Amino acid sequence: MKYDHIKQSLYRKIESGEWPEHHPVSSENKLAEEFSVSRMTARRALQELSDEGLVVRTRGAGTFVAPLKSQSALLTIRNIADEIRLRKHRHHAVVQLLEDVVAEPGLATLLQLPQGARVWHSVITHFENGQAVQVEDRYVNPVLVPDYLKQDFTAHTPHEYLCEVTPLTEASHQIEAVLPSKQQQIWLELAMPEPCLQIQRRTWTREGMVSQAVLTHPGSRFRLGGHMTFNKKQQNKPSL
Protein backbone atom coordinates (compact mmCIF):
# COMPACT_ATOMS: atom_id res chain seq x y z
CA MET A 1 0.00 0.00 0.00
CA LYS A 2 1.79 3.08 -1.22
CA TYR A 3 -0.46 5.63 0.46
CA ASP A 4 0.10 3.97 3.82
CA HIS A 5 3.84 4.12 3.34
CA ILE A 6 3.56 7.87 2.88
CA LYS A 7 1.30 8.16 5.94
CA GLN A 8 3.74 6.25 8.13
CA SER A 9 6.55 8.46 6.95
CA LEU A 10 4.59 11.58 7.89
CA TYR A 11 3.47 10.08 11.20
CA ARG A 12 7.09 9.72 12.21
CA LYS A 13 7.90 13.35 11.42
CA ILE A 14 4.94 14.57 13.50
CA GLU A 15 5.20 12.09 16.36
CA SER A 16 8.93 12.64 16.84
CA GLY A 17 8.42 16.36 17.08
CA GLU A 18 10.63 16.97 14.06
CA TRP A 19 7.64 18.81 12.63
CA PRO A 20 6.03 20.89 15.40
CA GLU A 21 2.56 22.45 15.35
CA HIS A 22 1.80 24.49 12.24
CA HIS A 23 4.88 23.19 10.44
CA PRO A 24 4.16 22.96 6.71
CA VAL A 25 3.74 19.48 5.27
CA SER A 26 4.90 18.72 1.74
CA SER A 27 2.25 19.43 -0.86
CA GLU A 28 0.45 16.73 -2.81
CA ASN A 29 2.62 17.32 -5.86
CA LYS A 30 5.85 17.25 -3.85
CA LEU A 31 4.90 14.00 -2.13
CA ALA A 32 3.85 12.46 -5.43
CA GLU A 33 7.26 13.23 -6.85
CA GLU A 34 9.24 12.20 -3.73
CA PHE A 35 7.52 8.84 -3.45
CA SER A 36 7.12 8.31 -7.20
CA VAL A 37 3.36 7.92 -7.05
CA SER A 38 0.47 9.69 -8.71
CA ARG A 39 -0.93 12.80 -7.13
CA MET A 40 -4.16 10.96 -6.21
CA THR A 41 -2.20 8.51 -4.10
CA ALA A 42 -0.25 11.21 -2.28
CA ARG A 43 -3.50 13.05 -1.82
CA ARG A 44 -5.08 10.05 -0.10
CA ALA A 45 -2.31 9.95 2.51
CA LEU A 46 -2.79 13.64 3.33
CA GLN A 47 -6.56 13.32 3.31
CA GLU A 48 -6.53 10.50 5.83
CA LEU A 49 -4.16 12.36 8.11
CA SER A 50 -6.56 15.27 7.90
CA ASP A 51 -9.54 13.05 8.75
CA GLU A 52 -7.62 11.82 11.77
CA GLY A 53 -6.97 15.37 12.90
CA LEU A 54 -3.18 15.24 12.62
CA VAL A 55 -2.90 17.87 9.90
CA VAL A 56 -4.99 20.81 8.78
CA ARG A 57 -5.42 21.55 5.09
CA THR A 58 -6.30 24.91 3.56
CA ARG A 59 -7.09 25.31 -0.10
CA GLY A 60 -4.63 27.61 -1.74
CA ALA A 61 -2.35 27.72 1.29
CA GLY A 62 -1.18 24.19 2.00
CA THR A 63 -1.12 21.43 4.59
CA PHE A 64 0.16 22.00 8.14
CA VAL A 65 0.69 19.97 11.29
CA ALA A 66 -2.45 20.42 13.42
CA PRO A 67 -2.32 22.23 16.75
CA LEU A 68 -2.23 19.63 19.51
CA LYS A 69 -5.53 20.64 21.04
CA SER A 70 -7.43 19.46 18.02
CA GLN A 71 -6.00 15.98 18.09
CA SER A 72 -7.70 14.04 20.80
CA ALA A 73 -11.28 12.89 21.00
CA LEU A 74 -13.23 12.60 24.17
CA LEU A 75 -13.11 9.44 26.17
CA THR A 76 -11.04 7.33 23.95
CA ILE A 77 -10.36 4.17 25.85
CA ARG A 78 -8.13 5.37 28.65
CA ASN A 79 -5.45 3.67 30.62
CA ILE A 80 -5.09 5.12 34.08
CA ALA A 81 -1.39 4.30 34.28
CA ASP A 82 -0.63 6.15 31.04
CA GLU A 83 -2.60 9.16 32.19
CA ILE A 84 -0.73 9.35 35.45
CA ARG A 85 2.63 8.98 33.75
CA LEU A 86 1.60 11.65 31.27
CA ARG A 87 1.21 14.01 34.22
CA LYS A 88 4.76 13.03 35.27
CA HIS A 89 3.42 11.49 38.45
CA ARG A 90 4.25 8.15 40.02
CA HIS A 91 1.82 5.29 39.42
CA HIS A 92 1.59 2.07 41.33
CA ALA A 93 -1.07 -0.59 41.67
CA VAL A 94 -2.15 -2.88 44.49
CA VAL A 95 -3.89 -6.13 43.58
CA GLN A 96 -6.67 -6.55 46.13
CA LEU A 97 -8.27 -9.64 44.58
CA LEU A 98 -7.39 -11.98 41.71
CA GLU A 99 -9.64 -15.02 41.58
CA ASP A 100 -12.25 -16.95 39.69
CA VAL A 101 -15.84 -16.67 40.82
CA VAL A 102 -19.25 -17.88 39.69
CA ALA A 103 -20.69 -15.31 37.30
CA GLU A 104 -23.91 -13.58 38.23
CA PRO A 105 -26.75 -14.54 35.86
CA GLY A 106 -26.76 -11.20 34.02
CA LEU A 107 -23.01 -11.25 33.50
CA ALA A 108 -23.05 -14.87 32.28
CA THR A 109 -25.64 -13.93 29.69
CA LEU A 110 -23.61 -10.94 28.52
CA LEU A 111 -20.51 -13.11 28.17
CA GLN A 112 -22.51 -15.85 26.40
CA LEU A 113 -21.56 -18.38 29.06
CA PRO A 114 -23.86 -20.99 30.68
CA GLN A 115 -25.48 -20.01 33.99
CA GLY A 116 -23.19 -20.85 36.89
CA ALA A 117 -20.00 -20.66 34.79
CA ARG A 118 -16.88 -19.29 36.42
CA VAL A 119 -15.27 -16.03 35.27
CA TRP A 120 -12.06 -14.23 36.15
CA HIS A 121 -12.38 -11.41 38.69
CA SER A 122 -9.81 -8.82 39.69
CA VAL A 123 -9.86 -5.80 41.98
CA ILE A 124 -6.96 -3.40 41.71
CA THR A 125 -6.37 -0.05 43.37
CA HIS A 126 -4.40 2.50 41.35
CA PHE A 127 -2.31 5.14 43.11
CA GLU A 128 -1.07 8.49 41.85
CA ASN A 129 1.84 9.78 43.91
CA GLY A 130 0.81 7.41 46.69
CA GLN A 131 -2.82 8.51 46.76
CA ALA A 132 -5.58 6.13 45.68
CA VAL A 133 -7.35 7.53 42.61
CA GLN A 134 -9.15 4.51 41.20
CA VAL A 135 -10.40 1.12 42.21
CA GLU A 136 -10.86 -1.15 39.21
CA ASP A 137 -13.32 -4.00 39.72
CA ARG A 138 -13.19 -6.19 36.63
CA TYR A 139 -14.73 -9.38 35.28
CA VAL A 140 -13.08 -11.09 32.31
CA ASN A 141 -14.29 -13.71 29.84
CA PRO A 142 -12.22 -16.88 30.53
CA VAL A 143 -12.88 -18.30 27.06
CA LEU A 144 -11.41 -15.32 25.23
CA VAL A 145 -8.65 -14.58 27.77
CA PRO A 146 -7.64 -17.90 29.34
CA ASP A 147 -4.40 -16.69 30.95
CA TYR A 148 -5.81 -13.63 32.72
CA LEU A 149 -5.16 -14.87 36.26
CA LYS A 150 -1.48 -15.60 35.56
CA GLN A 151 -0.62 -11.96 34.90
CA ASP A 152 1.27 -9.63 37.21
CA PHE A 153 -0.96 -6.60 37.31
CA THR A 154 1.47 -4.53 39.34
CA ALA A 155 3.72 -4.49 36.24
CA HIS A 156 1.08 -3.70 33.61
CA THR A 157 -2.60 -2.86 33.96
CA PRO A 158 -5.37 -5.26 32.94
CA HIS A 159 -6.29 -2.77 30.25
CA GLU A 160 -2.82 -2.96 28.72
CA TYR A 161 -2.87 -6.75 28.86
CA LEU A 162 -6.33 -7.05 27.29
CA CYS A 163 -5.41 -4.65 24.48
CA GLU A 164 -2.43 -6.85 23.69
CA VAL A 165 -4.18 -10.20 23.59
CA THR A 166 -7.52 -9.16 22.08
CA PRO A 167 -8.21 -6.65 19.31
CA LEU A 168 -11.01 -4.55 20.82
CA THR A 169 -13.69 -3.56 18.35
CA GLU A 170 -16.34 -1.98 20.54
CA ALA A 171 -16.84 -0.41 23.91
CA SER A 172 -19.68 1.05 25.92
CA HIS A 173 -19.49 3.40 28.87
CA GLN A 174 -21.82 4.45 31.62
CA ILE A 175 -20.85 7.23 33.94
CA GLU A 176 -22.59 8.11 37.17
CA ALA A 177 -22.05 9.77 40.51
CA VAL A 178 -22.43 7.50 43.52
CA LEU A 179 -21.47 7.11 47.14
CA PRO A 180 -18.91 4.34 47.53
CA SER A 181 -19.75 1.09 49.26
CA LYS A 182 -17.89 0.36 52.51
CA GLN A 183 -15.66 -2.08 50.69
CA GLN A 184 -14.83 0.46 47.97
CA GLN A 185 -14.13 3.02 50.68
CA ILE A 186 -11.55 0.69 52.19
CA TRP A 187 -9.94 -0.07 48.84
CA LEU A 188 -9.73 3.67 48.11
CA GLU A 189 -8.39 4.44 51.61
CA LEU A 190 -11.11 7.01 52.13
CA ALA A 191 -11.55 8.14 55.73
CA MET A 192 -15.03 9.47 55.01
CA PRO A 193 -17.56 8.63 52.28
CA GLU A 194 -17.53 11.17 49.47
CA PRO A 195 -19.13 11.41 46.02
CA CYS A 196 -17.35 9.16 43.53
CA LEU A 197 -17.28 9.17 39.76
CA GLN A 198 -18.05 5.65 38.65
CA ILE A 199 -17.47 4.45 35.12
CA GLN A 200 -18.75 1.13 33.91
CA ARG A 201 -16.96 0.03 30.79
CA ARG A 202 -17.66 -3.03 28.67
CA THR A 203 -15.44 -4.05 25.79
CA TRP A 204 -16.04 -6.35 22.87
CA THR A 205 -13.99 -8.14 20.32
CA ARG A 206 -15.42 -9.72 17.19
CA GLU A 207 -15.99 -12.98 19.05
CA GLY A 208 -17.97 -11.47 21.90
CA MET A 209 -17.76 -9.48 25.10
CA VAL A 210 -14.31 -9.53 26.65
CA SER A 211 -14.61 -7.69 29.92
CA GLN A 212 -16.65 -5.51 32.21
CA ALA A 213 -14.89 -3.04 34.44
CA VAL A 214 -16.30 -0.74 37.09
CA LEU A 215 -13.88 2.09 37.76
CA THR A 216 -14.58 4.13 40.88
CA HIS A 217 -12.80 7.44 41.50
CA PRO A 218 -13.03 9.71 44.54
CA GLY A 219 -14.61 12.97 43.37
CA SER A 220 -12.03 15.02 45.25
CA ARG A 221 -9.09 13.34 43.51
CA PHE A 222 -10.25 12.72 40.00
CA ARG A 223 -11.75 14.55 37.09
CA LEU A 224 -12.48 13.25 33.64
CA GLY A 225 -11.59 15.62 30.86
CA GLY A 226 -11.98 15.66 27.15
CA HIS A 227 -11.73 17.80 24.10
CA MET A 228 -13.32 17.45 20.75
CA THR A 229 -13.36 19.20 17.45
CA PHE A 230 -16.05 18.99 14.84
CA ASN A 231 -15.06 18.17 11.34
CA LYS A 232 -17.12 18.48 8.22
CA LYS A 233 -18.23 14.88 8.28
CA GLN A 234 -19.70 15.10 11.73
CA GLN A 235 -21.59 18.24 10.78
CA ASN A 236 -23.17 16.69 7.69
CA LYS A 237 -24.08 13.54 9.50
CA PRO A 238 -27.80 13.23 10.14
CA SER A 239 -28.81 12.68 13.74
CA LEU A 240 -30.60 9.34 13.26
Add this chain to the structure above:
Amino acid sequence: MKYDHIKQSLYRKIESGEWPEHHPVSSENKLAEEFSVSRMTARRALQELSDEGLVVRTRGAGTFVAPLKSQSALLTIRNIADEIRLRKHRHHAVVQLLEDVVAEPGLATLLQLPQGARVWHSVITHFENGQAVQVEDRYVNPVLVPDYLKQDFTAHTPHEYLCEVTPLTEASHQIEAVLPSKQQQIWLELAMPEPCLQIQRRTWTREGMVSQAVLTHPGSRFRLGGHMTFNKKQQNKPSL
Protein backbone atom coordinates in the same frame (compact mmCIF):
# COMPACT_ATOMS: atom_id res chain seq x y z
CA MET B 1 -20.44 18.27 -5.69
CA LYS B 2 -21.51 15.08 -7.36
CA TYR B 3 -20.29 12.73 -4.62
CA ASP B 4 -22.30 14.64 -2.02
CA HIS B 5 -25.42 14.37 -4.13
CA ILE B 6 -25.03 10.60 -4.11
CA LYS B 7 -24.40 10.60 -0.36
CA GLN B 8 -27.53 12.63 0.34
CA SER B 9 -29.55 10.26 -1.80
CA LEU B 10 -28.28 7.27 0.18
CA TYR B 11 -28.75 9.08 3.51
CA ARG B 12 -32.44 9.44 2.72
CA LYS B 13 -32.88 5.74 1.98
CA ILE B 14 -31.20 4.76 5.24
CA GLU B 15 -32.65 7.46 7.47
CA SER B 16 -36.19 6.89 6.26
CA GLY B 17 -35.92 3.20 7.01
CA GLU B 18 -36.55 2.30 3.38
CA TRP B 19 -33.28 0.40 3.60
CA PRO B 20 -33.10 -1.42 6.97
CA GLU B 21 -29.99 -2.88 8.63
CA HIS B 22 -27.96 -5.16 6.36
CA HIS B 23 -29.90 -4.08 3.28
CA PRO B 24 -27.57 -4.15 0.26
CA VAL B 25 -26.47 -0.78 -1.13
CA SER B 26 -25.90 -0.32 -4.86
CA SER B 27 -22.37 -1.18 -5.92
CA GLU B 28 -19.83 1.38 -7.05
CA ASN B 29 -20.40 0.51 -10.69
CA LYS B 30 -24.20 0.68 -10.38
CA LEU B 31 -24.06 4.07 -8.68
CA ALA B 32 -21.60 5.37 -11.25
CA GLU B 33 -24.01 4.44 -14.02
CA GLU B 34 -27.17 5.65 -12.21
CA PHE B 35 -25.71 9.06 -11.45
CA SER B 36 -23.64 9.31 -14.64
CA VAL B 37 -20.34 9.78 -12.83
CA SER B 38 -17.05 7.95 -12.85
CA ARG B 39 -16.56 5.00 -10.56
CA MET B 40 -14.07 6.99 -8.43
CA THR B 41 -16.75 9.54 -7.64
CA ALA B 42 -19.36 6.96 -6.71
CA ARG B 43 -16.70 5.23 -4.66
CA ARG B 44 -16.02 8.37 -2.68
CA ALA B 45 -19.66 8.63 -1.62
CA LEU B 46 -19.68 5.03 -0.37
CA GLN B 47 -16.30 5.41 1.29
CA GLU B 48 -17.40 8.44 3.29
CA LEU B 49 -20.59 6.71 4.40
CA SER B 50 -18.40 3.85 5.52
CA ASP B 51 -16.09 6.20 7.45
CA GLU B 52 -19.16 7.62 9.17
CA GLY B 53 -20.30 4.16 10.16
CA LEU B 54 -23.54 4.18 8.19
CA VAL B 55 -22.61 1.34 5.86
CA VAL B 56 -20.29 -1.64 6.03
CA ARG B 57 -18.25 -2.66 3.02
CA THR B 58 -16.82 -6.12 2.31
CA ARG B 59 -14.47 -6.79 -0.54
CA GLY B 60 -15.98 -9.26 -2.93
CA ALA B 61 -19.38 -9.18 -1.25
CA GLY B 62 -20.70 -5.63 -1.45
CA THR B 63 -21.88 -2.67 0.62
CA PHE B 64 -24.62 -3.00 3.24
CA VAL B 65 -26.48 -0.73 5.65
CA ALA B 66 -24.65 -0.92 8.98
CA PRO B 67 -26.27 -2.42 12.08
CA LEU B 68 -27.50 0.41 14.29
CA LYS B 69 -25.24 -0.34 17.23
CA SER B 70 -22.18 0.66 15.31
CA GLN B 71 -23.47 4.10 14.45
CA SER B 72 -23.14 6.38 17.44
CA ALA B 73 -20.05 7.85 19.02
CA LEU B 74 -19.54 8.63 22.65
CA LEU B 75 -20.44 11.96 24.11
CA THR B 76 -21.28 13.86 21.05
CA ILE B 77 -22.57 17.19 22.16
CA ARG B 78 -25.84 16.32 23.84
CA ASN B 79 -29.05 18.19 24.22
CA ILE B 80 -30.91 17.20 27.35
CA ALA B 81 -34.30 17.93 25.79
CA ASP B 82 -33.63 15.66 22.82
CA GLU B 83 -32.45 12.89 25.08
CA ILE B 84 -35.57 13.05 27.19
CA ARG B 85 -37.83 13.11 24.15
CA LEU B 86 -35.90 10.17 22.72
CA ARG B 87 -36.90 8.22 25.81
CA LYS B 88 -40.52 9.21 25.06
CA HIS B 89 -40.67 11.18 28.30
CA ARG B 90 -41.99 14.66 28.92
CA HIS B 91 -39.47 17.52 29.10
CA HIS B 92 -40.01 20.94 30.51
CA ALA B 93 -37.70 23.70 31.63
CA VAL B 94 -37.90 26.36 34.34
CA VAL B 95 -35.83 29.51 33.88
CA GLN B 96 -34.43 30.32 37.32
CA LEU B 97 -32.23 33.23 36.24
CA LEU B 98 -31.72 35.15 33.02
CA GLU B 99 -29.55 38.21 33.52
CA ASP B 100 -26.33 39.98 32.73
CA VAL B 101 -23.59 39.94 35.34
CA VAL B 102 -20.00 41.13 35.68
CA ALA B 103 -17.74 38.31 34.49
CA GLU B 104 -15.30 36.79 36.94
CA PRO B 105 -11.68 37.54 35.96
CA GLY B 106 -10.98 34.00 34.73
CA LEU B 107 -14.09 33.88 32.62
CA ALA B 108 -13.44 37.31 31.11
CA THR B 109 -10.00 36.14 30.05
CA LEU B 110 -11.39 32.98 28.48
CA LEU B 111 -13.96 34.99 26.55
CA GLN B 112 -11.32 37.55 25.51
CA LEU B 113 -13.27 40.36 27.14
CA PRO B 114 -11.84 43.21 29.28
CA GLN B 115 -11.86 42.69 33.05
CA GLY B 116 -15.17 43.82 34.52
CA ALA B 117 -17.12 43.30 31.29
CA ARG B 118 -20.67 42.03 31.54
CA VAL B 119 -21.70 38.62 30.23
CA TRP B 120 -25.04 36.85 29.84
CA HIS B 121 -25.91 34.38 32.58
CA SER B 122 -28.74 31.86 32.68
CA VAL B 123 -29.77 29.16 35.11
CA ILE B 124 -32.33 26.66 33.90
CA THR B 125 -33.69 23.51 35.53
CA HIS B 126 -34.66 20.68 33.19
CA PHE B 127 -37.37 18.23 34.18
CA GLU B 128 -38.04 14.71 32.93
CA ASN B 129 -41.60 13.60 33.65
CA GLY B 130 -41.83 16.31 36.28
CA GLN B 131 -38.61 15.34 38.08
CA ALA B 132 -35.59 17.66 38.01
CA VAL B 133 -32.69 15.93 36.24
CA GLN B 134 -30.37 18.81 35.37
CA VAL B 135 -29.59 22.34 36.41
CA GLU B 136 -27.79 24.21 33.65
CA ASP B 137 -25.73 27.18 34.83
CA ARG B 138 -24.44 28.96 31.76
CA TYR B 139 -22.37 32.00 30.82
CA VAL B 140 -22.51 33.29 27.24
CA ASN B 141 -20.26 35.60 25.24
CA PRO B 142 -22.32 38.77 24.57
CA VAL B 143 -20.17 39.76 21.60
CA LEU B 144 -20.79 36.54 19.68
CA VAL B 145 -24.40 36.04 20.83
CA PRO B 146 -25.91 39.52 21.36
CA ASP B 147 -29.55 38.42 21.54
CA TYR B 148 -29.16 35.64 24.11
CA LEU B 149 -31.25 37.29 26.82
CA LYS B 150 -34.21 37.83 24.49
CA GLN B 151 -34.82 34.11 23.97
CA ASP B 152 -37.60 32.05 25.51
CA PHE B 153 -35.72 29.09 26.96
CA THR B 154 -38.85 27.23 27.94
CA ALA B 155 -39.51 26.75 24.22
CA HIS B 156 -36.01 25.71 23.12
CA THR B 157 -32.87 25.03 25.13
CA PRO B 158 -29.86 27.37 25.15
CA HIS B 159 -27.93 24.57 23.46
CA GLU B 160 -30.38 24.47 20.56
CA TYR B 161 -30.29 28.26 20.24
CA LEU B 162 -26.49 28.45 20.33
CA CYS B 163 -26.16 25.72 17.72
CA GLU B 164 -28.43 27.70 15.43
CA VAL B 165 -26.73 31.06 15.70
CA THR B 166 -23.09 29.92 15.95
CA PRO B 167 -21.34 27.12 14.09
CA LEU B 168 -19.53 25.31 16.92
CA THR B 169 -16.09 24.08 16.02
CA GLU B 170 -14.70 22.86 19.31
CA ALA B 171 -15.76 21.74 22.74
CA SER B 172 -14.12 20.63 25.96
CA HIS B 173 -15.64 18.66 28.78
CA GLN B 174 -14.79 18.04 32.37
CA ILE B 175 -16.76 15.53 34.36
CA GLU B 176 -16.63 15.11 38.10
CA ALA B 177 -18.63 13.85 41.04
CA VAL B 178 -19.53 16.49 43.61
CA LEU B 179 -21.95 17.30 46.38
CA PRO B 180 -24.36 20.03 45.26
CA SER B 181 -24.28 23.49 46.77
CA LYS B 182 -27.32 24.56 48.76
CA GLN B 183 -28.48 26.70 45.87
CA GLN B 184 -28.11 23.81 43.40
CA GLN B 185 -30.00 21.60 45.82
CA ILE B 186 -32.92 24.03 45.74
CA TRP B 187 -32.86 24.31 41.97
CA LEU B 188 -32.85 20.52 41.68
CA GLU B 189 -35.62 20.16 44.29
CA LEU B 190 -33.47 17.74 46.27
CA ALA B 191 -34.67 17.08 49.81
CA MET B 192 -31.26 15.77 50.86
CA PRO B 193 -27.77 16.32 49.43
CA GLU B 194 -26.66 13.45 47.23
CA PRO B 195 -23.70 12.83 44.86
CA CYS B 196 -24.15 14.72 41.61
CA LEU B 197 -22.56 14.22 38.23
CA GLN B 198 -21.29 17.60 37.14
CA ILE B 199 -20.23 18.34 33.59
CA GLN B 200 -18.46 21.52 32.66
CA ARG B 201 -18.67 22.16 28.96
CA ARG B 202 -17.02 24.95 27.02
CA THR B 203 -17.74 25.56 23.35
CA TRP B 204 -15.86 27.50 20.72
CA THR B 205 -16.53 28.91 17.33
CA ARG B 206 -13.85 30.12 14.98
CA GLU B 207 -14.04 33.60 16.48
CA GLY B 208 -13.55 32.50 20.06
CA MET B 209 -15.21 30.93 23.07
CA VAL B 210 -18.99 31.08 22.94
CA SER B 211 -20.17 29.66 26.20
CA GLN B 212 -19.41 27.84 29.41
CA ALA B 213 -22.04 25.61 30.92
CA VAL B 214 -21.99 23.71 34.19
CA LEU B 215 -24.55 20.91 34.08
CA THR B 216 -25.35 19.29 37.42
CA HIS B 217 -27.31 16.03 37.58
CA PRO B 218 -28.48 14.15 40.68
CA GLY B 219 -26.67 10.81 40.73
CA SER B 220 -29.86 8.94 41.52
CA ARG B 221 -31.68 10.29 38.49
CA PHE B 222 -29.07 10.51 35.77
CA ARG B 223 -26.49 8.38 34.07
CA LEU B 224 -24.30 9.28 31.16
CA GLY B 225 -23.96 6.56 28.57
CA GLY B 226 -22.00 6.07 25.43
CA HIS B 227 -20.99 3.56 22.87
CA MET B 228 -18.07 3.52 20.51
CA THR B 229 -16.67 1.35 17.81
CA PHE B 230 -13.11 1.28 16.63
CA ASN B 231 -12.46 1.60 12.96
CA LYS B 232 -9.27 0.92 11.10
CA LYS B 233 -8.17 4.53 11.21
CA GLN B 234 -8.34 4.77 14.98
CA GLN B 235 -6.35 1.57 15.33
CA ASN B 236 -3.54 2.78 13.10
CA LYS B 237 -3.42 6.13 14.81
CA PRO B 238 -0.37 6.53 17.00
CA SER B 239 -1.05 7.48 20.60
CA LEU B 240 0.90 10.74 20.66
Add this chain to the structure above:
DNA sequence: TAGTGGTCTAGACCACTTT
Protein backbone atom coordinates in the same frame (compact mmCIF):
# COMPACT_ATOMS: atom_id res chain seq x y z
C1' DT C 1 -16.80 -17.10 -13.41
C1' DA C 2 -18.87 -12.78 -12.66
C1' DG C 3 -19.19 -9.15 -9.60
C1' DT C 4 -17.32 -6.57 -5.73
C1' DG C 5 -14.40 -3.46 -3.30
C1' DG C 6 -9.17 -1.78 -2.80
C1' DT C 7 -5.59 0.41 -4.99
C1' DC C 8 -3.37 3.16 -8.47
C1' DT C 9 -2.47 6.09 -12.68
C1' DA C 10 -2.07 10.28 -15.58
C1' DG C 11 -4.25 13.37 -16.85
C1' DA C 12 -7.85 17.68 -16.25
C1' DC C 13 -10.35 22.05 -14.57
C1' DC C 14 -11.51 24.96 -10.80
C1' DA C 15 -11.38 28.17 -6.66
C1' DC C 16 -8.53 29.76 -3.63
C1' DT C 17 -4.24 31.89 -1.16
C1' DT C 18 0.25 33.76 -1.28
C1' DT C 19 3.70 36.48 -3.30
Add this chain to the structure above:
DNA sequence: AAGTGGTCTAGACCACTAT
Protein backbone atom coordinates in the same frame (compact mmCIF):
# COMPACT_ATOMS: atom_id res chain seq x y z
C1' DA D 1 1.37 34.47 -11.57
C1' DA D 2 2.47 30.39 -9.25
C1' DG D 3 1.27 27.04 -6.19
C1' DT D 4 -2.24 24.71 -3.41
C1' DG D 5 -6.04 21.76 -2.33
C1' DG D 6 -10.94 20.06 -4.15
C1' DT D 7 -13.17 17.64 -7.54
C1' DC D 8 -13.62 14.56 -11.40
C1' DT D 9 -12.58 11.31 -15.32
C1' DA D 10 -11.70 6.91 -17.78
C1' DG D 11 -9.22 3.78 -17.69
C1' DA D 12 -6.35 -0.39 -15.15
C1' DC D 13 -4.97 -4.55 -12.18
C1' DC D 14 -5.69 -7.12 -8.07
C1' DA D 15 -7.77 -10.03 -4.19
C1' DC D 16 -11.67 -11.46 -2.61
C1' DT D 17 -16.69 -13.49 -2.34
C1' DA D 18 -20.59 -15.62 -4.05
C1' DT D 19 -22.66 -18.87 -7.15
